[in-house]
Amino acid sequence: MNHSGNDKDYTRYNQIRSLFDITFRGYDIQMLIAHDIAKICFYKKLPKLKSIYRFFMIHKHADLLKLLTVDAFIFSMPNEYRNDHAELVESVMDEIEGNKEIVKRPKGLRFTLNFKIIRESLSEVLKRKANLSLKEIIYYWGSLCYYKNLLHWLEKKTRFPIKTKAFIAFNGAFPPHSIWTVFLNKWDIPSYSLQHGLYVSYKYKVPMSIINYENLPSKKVLCWGKNTFNSLIKFGYKPESLIIAGNPKYKNTTVQKVKQSFKNGIVLLGRKIYDEGNEELLTILSEYQEQNQTKFYIKPHPSLSIQKYETLCKQHHLDLINDHTLLNDLLHSGRFDFSVSYNTTAYYESLASGLPSFRFALFENEGFLGLNDKFCTLPELEVKISNFKNLTENELQQNINDLLFEIFNLGNINYKTIIK
Numbered sequence: 001m002n003h004s005g006n007d008k009d010y011t012r013y014n015q016i017r018s019l020f021d022i023t024f025r026g027y028d029i030q031m032l033i034a035h036d037i038a039k040i041c042f043y044k045k046l047p048k049l050k051s052i053y054r055f056f057m058i059h060k061h062a063d064l065l066k067l068l069t070v071d072a073f074i075f076s077m078p079n080e081y082r083n084d085h086a087e088l089v090e091s092v093m094d095e096i097e098g099n100k101e102i103v104k105r106p107k108g109l110r111f112t113l114n115f116k117i118i119r120e121s122l123s124e125v126l127k128r129k130a131n132l133s134l135k136e137i138i139y140y141w142g143s144l145c146y147y148k149n150l151l152h153w154l155e156k157k158t159r160f161p162i163k164t165k166a167f168i169a170f171n172g173a174f175p176p177h178s179i180w181t182v183f184l185n186k187w188d189i190p191s192y193s194l195q196h197g198l199y200v201s202y203k204y205k206v207p208m209s210i211i212n213y214e215n216l217p218s219k220k221v222l223c224w225g226k227n228t229f230n231s232l233i234k235f236g237y238k239p240e241s242l243i244i245a246g247n248p249k250y251k252n253t254t255v256q257k258v259k260q261s262f263k264n265g266i267v268l269l270g271r272k273i274y275d276e277g278n279e280e281l282l283t284i285l286s287e288y289q290e291q292n293q294t295k296f297y298i299k300p301h302p303s304l305s306i307q308k309y310e311t312l313c314k315q316h317h318l319d320l321i322n323d324h325t326l327l328n329d330l331l332h333s334g335r336f337d338f339s340v341s342y343n344t345t346a347y348y349e350s351l352a353s354g355l356p357s358f359r360f361a362l363f364e365n366e367g368f369l370g371l372n373d374k375f376c377t378l379p380e381l382e383v384k385i386s387n388f389k390n391l392t393e394n395e396l397q398q399n400i401n402d403l404l405f406e407i408f409n410l411g412n413i414n415y416k417t418i419i420k
Contacts, residue, residue, distance in 0.1 A: 010206035013041035017215070019128040020140070024148045025155075026186045031217040032147045032178055033140065038215075042208040046135050054142035056113045058150040059106035064180060065154070071163045072099035073419065076177045078170045078196075079105070082302065083326050085196055089170055091248040092194060092222075095415035098165065106176060110153070117148045147179070154183050166190040166419055172218035173211045181217045192419065193218035195247075197345050198407075199231040200366040207273065222418070225409040227369055243418055246409035249328065250352050253410055258354050258396045259337035262385050265296045266321070266330060268350070270342040270360075272303040277342075277363040279312065284360075284378050285340065286316035296340070297321050299330065331355060338385075343368035348407050351400045356388050369406060371399055 016037050022029040040046055067074050075093055078085040093100050121144035125137050132140065167184050169177040172193035181191045193216055202210075213235050221237070222245040223229045229242050267285060269278045285296045299321045300309045306322055313320040321330070327346060330336070331353035339350040339357040343366045350357040351371075358381060361374040373388070375381040388396065404410050 007202075007204070007206045009042050010210065013038055013210075016041065016128075016131060019131065020124075022124060022144070024151065027147075027151050027182050028185070028217060029144065029147055031182055031215055032175065033143050034211055034215040035173070035175055035178065036140065036143045038208045038211050040136065040139070046139055051135070051139045051142050053109070054146035055118060056111060056145075057109045058112055058146060058153055059176070060108045060110050061106045061150070061154060061176070061179075063104045063106070065157050065159075067101050067103055068162045068164055069159050070099070070101060071165065072101045073165050073168060075100060075102050075168045076170050076180065077102055077104075079174060079176075083324065084328070085170065087326065087328070088194065088196055088249060091251075092168065092415055095248050095251075095413060096419050097416060098420070103180065112149045112153060114145075114149055114152070117145055117152070121145050121148065150179065151183060160187075162187050162189060164189050166192065168192045168194065168222075168419065169218060170194055171196060171212065173216045178215075178217055185217060185219065190220070190419075191218045192220045192222050194222050195224050195228055198343075198348075198366075198368060199228050199235070200343070200368055201231075201234075202365055203367065204365050205273070222415070225405065225407045227406045243414075244409055245415050245418055246413035247407075248413050248415060250404070250408045250410055251413045253352050253404075253408075255352065255354050255397055255400050255404070258356060258393055258400060260356070260389055260391075260393065260396065261337045262356075262389065263294055264336045264338075265294060266336040266339045266350075266355075267296050267298045267318075268327070268339060268341040268344065268346045269298060269300050269304060269309070270344065271301045273365070274301075274342060274363065275304070277360065278304070278309075280362055281340070281360045282312055282316050282318060284381060286318060287378050288381060289318070295319070297336070299327070328353075343370070348404060352404055352408065352410075354400075356396065356400075358384050369403065371403060 017034050020030050020033050073096055075089055077089055121141055124144060125141045129137055167180060167189055169181055171177055172181045184191055199213055221242050223242055224247040225244060229244050232242055289296055297319045298313050300306060310320055327349060331350055336355060339355050341347045341357050342360055343364060347357050347359060358373045358375055362376045373384055375384050
């Protein structure tokens with residue numbers, strides 16, 4: 001799938017990543033070091049401490065080693081324990097029969113020193129030095145040492161044969177999930193990665209999350225619906241590596257009733273890169289609220305500054321939702337009859353709850369499949385809401401259900417037959 005050719009960060013990431021097509025004793029190192037490359041290229045920060053300790057320290061993965069001796073399906077949870085992401089993993093676990101275990105993040109460091117790996121890794125980095133700064137050379141050298149030492153240690157400490165039935169990663173593209181996946185791939189343990197967000201093309205700025213698409217070591221990707229399946233085919237995935245499994249959070253969901261009163265709206269603000277757009281959106285909603293018998297309740301994205309949006313909401317006479325209630329619970333609370341969002345998974349979650357949603361398209365970076373509900377200005381929002389009011393409930397209900405089947409495979413959840 002094509003992305004913006006003018007995005008220098010993405011271009012440089014791709015160039016450097018392609019250089020590190022390295023294997024070590026049957027392990028795909030490129031799938032691991034790509035995360036380090038992405039952090040430097042996209043965030044412009046080079047971790048000084050990691051540049052030093054990675055030559056002779058590795059994390060202890062004692063929890064994984066213990067679970068490899070158990071006849072069970074192993075799941076990994078998200079790195080940052082977001083309730084909605086944990087809920088997704090748990091809903092997949094509920095679908096699968098048999099013994100299930102959760103592998104925990106490694107704690108503590110272990111000293112290890114292998115001069116052969118140090119020399120070998122330096123040679124590999126120096127072959128690629130033309131495109132790297134001195135600091136990058138040192139950092140990637142240390143990264144190669146770290147991953148090789150860790151994989152060597154895991155292999156040395158593993159009690160064979162491995163009894164794991166399958167490994168299901170929350171997101172196989174990010175460590176430690178990627179490390180566990182790459183290790184188990186060598187030993188022919190079935191590996192899967194869950195979908196936790198939408199796979200889309202980017203119009204202007206390619207974010208670091210691109211590695212979710214282009215750097216996934218799992219043998220199979222468990223897609224929510226046909227839309228994801230088709231998107232990943234465009235990204236270059238082979239059809240046999242993709243399985244439409246459905247979104248288990250919506251196992252028994254079909255939209256039976258759609259609200260069309262448009263009196264109380266929940267506003268799902270975009271993540272930090274949309275800060276400027278969020279501010280413009282609040283201005284539009286404040287004007288709409290003043291002119292119509294409508295009330296807006298603002299739900300910030302977890303990456304946003306609560307203090308900043310508390311101030312902005314007060315200025316615009318908008319109510320801020322500042323608690324840790326799950327979005328799904330808010331959408332089903334009965335407090336709201338529609339939502340305002342960006343191109344985000346939350347857009348579809350709102351529709352699945354019977355709440356029409358209107359997408360703010362100013363500064364839009366991601367292309368999503370959706371209804372005719374995008375707006376950039378106050379007059380456009382007024383027109384979109386008026387159009388939805390004038391649709392029959394059956395028309396709107398059918399449009400929403402057709403869209404959600406493409407995205408979530410509603411009513412057709414297949415994890416039990418896939419993972420067994």
